Amino acid sequence: MTMRRLINGTPDQVLEPADRGFMYGDGLFETMLWSNGVIPLWTHHMERLQDGCSRLGLTSPDETQIAQDREQLCQGEPSGVFRLQITAGVGGRGYARPPVPKVTRVAAFTPVPRYPLAYWRDGIAVHRCRMRLSRQPLLAGLKHCNRLEYILARGEWEHPDFVEGLLLDQQGHVAEGVQSNTFAVVGDRLLTPTLVDYGVAGVMRGYVLRLAESVGLRPQTGRFSLGTWLQADEVFMTNSLIGIWPVRRIGDSEIPLGPVSMKLRAALLAAGIGLESILERGVV
Amino acid sequence: MTMRRLINGTPDQVLEPADRGFMYGDGLFETMLWSNGVIPLWTHHMERLQDGCSRLGLTSPDETQIAQDREQLCQGEPSGVFRLQITAGVGGRGYARPPVPKVTRVAAFTPVPRYPLAYWRDGIAVHRCRMRLSRQPLLAGLKHCNRLEYILARGEWEHPDFVEGLLLDQQGHVAEGVQSNTFAVVGDRLLTPTLVDYGVAGVMRGYVLRLAESVGLRPQTGRFSLGTWLQADEVFMTNSLIGIWPVRRIGDSEIPLGPVSMKLRAALLAAGIGLESILERGVV
Numbered sequence: 001m002t003m004r005r006l007i008n009g010t011p012d013q014v015l016e017p018a019d020r021g022f023m024y025g026d027g028l029f030e031t032m033l034w035s036n037g038v039i040p041l042w043t044h045h046m047e048r049l050q051d052g053c054s055r056l057g058l059t060s061p062d063e064t065q066i067a068q069d070r071e072q073l074c075q076g077e078p079s080g081v082f083r084l085q086i087t088a089g090v091g092g093r094g095y096a097r098p099p100v101p102k103v104t105r106v107a108a109f110t111p112v113p114r115y116p117l118a119y120w121r122d123g124i125a126v127h128r129c130r131m132r133l134s135r136q137p138l139l140a141g142l143k144h145c146n147r148l149e150y151i152l153a154r155g156e157w158e159h160p161d162f163v164e165g166l167l168l169d170q171q172g173h174v175a176e177g178v179q180s181n182t183f184a185v186v187g188d189r190l191l192t193p194t195l196v197d198y199g200v201a202g203v204m205r206g207y208v209l210r211l212a213e214s215v216g217l218r219p220q221t222g223r224f225s226l227g228t229w230l231q232a233d234e235v236f237m238t239n240s241l242i243g244i245w246p247v248r249r250i251g252d253s254e255i256p257l258g259p260v261s262m263k264l265r266a267a268l269l270a271a272g273i274g275l276e277s278i279l280e281r282g283v284v
Numbered sequence: 285m286t287m288r289r290l291i292n293g294t295p296d297q298v299l300e301p302a303d304r305g306f307m308y309g310d311g312l313f314e315t316m317l318w319s320n321g322v323i324p325l326w327t328h329h330m331e332r333l334q335d336g337c338s339r340l341g342l343t344s345p346d347e348t349q350i351a352q353d354r355e356q357l358c359q360g361e362p363s364g365v366f367r368l369q370i371t372a373g374v375g376g377r378g379y380a381r382p383p384v385p386k387v388t389r390v391a392a393f394t395p396v397p398r399y400p401l402a403y404w405r406d407g408i409a410v411h412r413c414r415m416r417l418s419r420q421p422l423l424a425g426l427k428h429c430n431r432l433e434y435i436l437a438r439g440e441w442e443h444p445d446f447v448e449g450l451l452l453d454q455q456g457h458v459a460e461g462v463q464s465n466t467f468a469v470v471g472d473r474l475l476t477p478t479l480v481d482y483g484v485a486g487v488m489r490g491y492v493l494r495l496a497e498s499v500g501l502r503p504q505t506g507r508f509s510l511g512t513w514l515q516a517d518e519v520f521m522t523n524s525l526i527g528i529w530p531v532r533r534i535g536d537s538e539i540p541l542g543p544v545s546m547k548l549r550a551a552l553l554a555a556g557i558g559l560e561s562i563l564e565r566g567v568v
Binding site: 108 | 289291298299300301302303304305306307308309310313340341369371372377378379380381383390392397415418419420422423428429430431432433434435436437438439442454462463
């Protein structure tokens with residue numbers, strides 16, 4: 001099965017090379033997991049998309065249009081990845097948008113990635129990225145389409161032992177993963193970096209922060225050093241597809257596996273959220 | 285006349301929504317002026333493109349291919365804008381590129397913008413942008429396709445009195461214009477911001493720096509305060525299309541017009557470089 005897609009709701013429309021998404025990365029996207037006939041945390045994805053559109057000055061498409069795309073692409077599939085991209089569309093001279101941009105909406109469906117179940121059960125090794133994230137409060141938190149920093153970071157390693165990369169900011173604080181958010185367990189605290197200056201405020205990050213108290217932890221966002229991560233009781237990565245991956249190594253440093261990420265994993269499995277339950281049941 | 289374009293050298297090919305240029309802004313572009321049957325400073329544009337591809341890990345297309353695009357789109361036209369975009373093409377999972385990306389090459393031709401000649405002769409008013417450029421040495425200088433900061437900055441003003449915007453960095457240093465580079469004349473020095481941390485190293489910026497001594501000035505790149513710009517003897521903006529626009533106002537501050545920008549303007553006119561000579565002769 002290859003990628004299927006809709007542009008502005010139709011399979012026939014082609015993408016204009018003058019689309020501002022192509023010319024300037026002028027847009028946003030959401031990556032969502034289709035699982036058991038639903039997209040878990042759908043309302044959170046839609047809220048983030050609307051918030052992002054609003055911050056970038058774009059008119060968010062109607063949620064019913066997006067739901068129609070979802071039904072048209074996903075219905076009848078046991079599982080898959082539903083990706084939605086909104087751009088500022090065609091037009092405008094140079095960087096100036098038209099007064100009322102007519103957004104382009106691209107929905108795409110692909111099979112789920114078949115990661116080994118060991119990533120969830122035994123944890124992953126994470127590369128320490130040399131690329132340092134820039135500070136831009138006006139874009140921080142958004143899942144926007146300007147992703148060159150992440151592409152450069154992802155290009156730092158080829159060895160398949162490393163499944164993810166850990167990104168620091170320019171002061172050396174832990175920021176996030178290349179395609180995920182990151183958490184550390186220290187005593188009874190669940191730490192995750194604040195994303196007011198950079199980073200993607202993941203839907204799964206929000207979900208895990210809300211779950212924290214149910215596993216006896218006090219959630220805390222802030223600025224944390226790499227040392228805090230390397231000496232943590234546990235470290236794990238999250239995103240909407242994977243749910244939670246425990247981290248067993250960052251660069252050359254071993255990280256202990258522990259009960260918290262396993263409890264959170266179990267909570268996600270029980271709620272049918274994340275790729276692990278799909279791969280475990282083989283419904284791909 | 286509308287936009288004409290070629291994708292990978294042909295008018296028939298369509299752009300894939302899975303192109304990394306569309307998904308992530310994973311690419312570079314050059315904006316060039318077609319004038320009198322040539323593109324002034326062509327070799328500098330090609331060098332910058334090759335350098336940019338190399339820094340982003342992309343294989344630059346052969347210059348003869350690009351020259352063929354240019355001939356196919358521009359030949360027979362009295363003037364126009366030739367824009368070339370190179371992206372990392374289709375493929376890869378998430379931010380990881382394929383091991384050898386097959387680049388997408390999009391060439392487009394549009395008529396020249398018909399700016400009033402007063403912009404050159406009487407100078408322009410420049411908005412003081414609130415958006416502060418982020419610091420990212422790995423991308424600094426490149427004309428890459430991650431342009432959201434510039435789009436946000438350009439969205440700060442609508443009033444047509446303002447023709448350009450002046451961008452500062454997060455420490456308050458002058459950085460560049462939204463679509464141009466900026467210079468200040470202070471005594472016998474020609475100042476322009478260093479672009480090691482952000483910004484686009486314009487081909488016209490390089491040309492003007494090389495011209496400086498011919499008009500009796502010592503070129504100097506460095507970090508300069510907004511105050512230096514507001515108190516300068518002269519300020520002007522440059523890019524490959526406009527050549528040079530003197531600045532007569534930055535925000536509420538009047539800036540004197542002076543002889544240096546007029547001498548450099550005359551040098552560009554004499555060399556047939558920049559839009560002014562096209563508009564003056566009416567060859568649009």
